[in-house]
Amino acid sequence: MTTVRRGTKLPARWQLLVCGLLLLSSCSQEPLTAADPHADLPVPTRASHSSFSTTHASGIEIPFRTELKVQVPAELTDVLAFYRAELGKRGWQEKPDGMMVAADRALLAFASPKGPGVLRLDRAEGETTVDLVQRNTEIAAKANVLPISGQARLIFGYLVPDVASLVINDQTIKIEGGENHPQTLDLPPGTYSYQLLVSGHLVRTDTITLAADEAWDLHGDKEPSQVY
The missing domain is CATH 2.60.40.1120 (Carboxypeptidase-like, regulatory domain)
Structure with missing residues (x-):
């Protein structure tokens, strides 16, 4: 058994272990950042999984609905703060109608430059699940979907x-x-x-x-x- 006393000089191997633990602790507290700051739908750098899906009309290349699903090993409050900041940078305006924020889930509606947007967050098993949808009003009208x-x-x-x-x-x-x-x-x-x-x-x-x-x-x- 090794006892560490205040003021005692640690062996080199223990110093490395303590420094490593401190580094991990500090990393876990770092704020979330966008993996691609230019992406229309941002993905946090610490995401464990992400996927995109789009809905198109026949003969129209631009999608009228884009959906991003992400899993992030971070607290819901941190993920919510990330998306509020990143979507704000992209011209999304949060709407008060239908907003709901709880400890384990959140639902926010936005007006984005292309059309309505919805952000859903759910917290379970140490991760926050993200479902972000952006709809393109102009393309939906052309596709007779609007x-x-x-x-x-x-x-x-x-x-x-x-x-x-x-x-x-x-x-x-x-x-x-x-x-x-x-x-x-x-x-x-x-x-x-x-x-x-x-x-x-x-x-x-x-x-x-x-x-x-x-x-x-x-x-x-x-x-x-x-x-x-």
């Missing part, structure tokens, strides 16, 4: 013409079908039950919750997916 202001848009179709229908909000809508011929329906925000039928047979029955200015894809027997 709903009427204040409403939500459903996008649906079926490859085989004239055999499918959508039942929602007390309406039965015949799906014309065919490749690259999606139909749209704008609805007020809310939760709706719906059914998809093909040749009179039920393919899917489900509920969907729509928020203002969102767009969702209803695709056969798959779960609805948000596209804007």
Whole structure:
């Protein structure tokens, strides 16, 4: 057993160990910085995992929705401070509507130069999970994805013409079908039950919750997916 007394000179190997521990401690306290300061959606340098996904319309190269998912071994408060600072540098303006910050989760809405943005943070198992979404209003309008202001848009179709229908909000809508011929329906925000039928047979029955200015894809027997 080795006892270290105040004022006692440590052996060289112990000095190296103590210095290493002090270095690790100081590193863990360093503020988060952006791995690429020029990226539209910033990723912290200490991220353990990150992935991007984009949603495009046929024939339009620029995506109308971009999503970044990140896992960071850092406190939620530190990650939140990082994104508030970095998004502010990129011209994102935080909106008070719908803001929620708790010890283990946070939800913030932004107005970005390209369109609406949403930041979601969740804290679990020693890491903070980031879900950052930016929507491009101009491109969404060109792609016929943008709903009427204040409403939500459903996008649906079926490859085989004239055999499918959508039942929602007390309406039965015949799906014309065919490749690259999606139909749209704008609805007020809310939760709706719906059914998809093909040749009179039920393919899917489900509920969907729509928020203002969102767009969702209803695709056969798959779960609805948000596209804007």
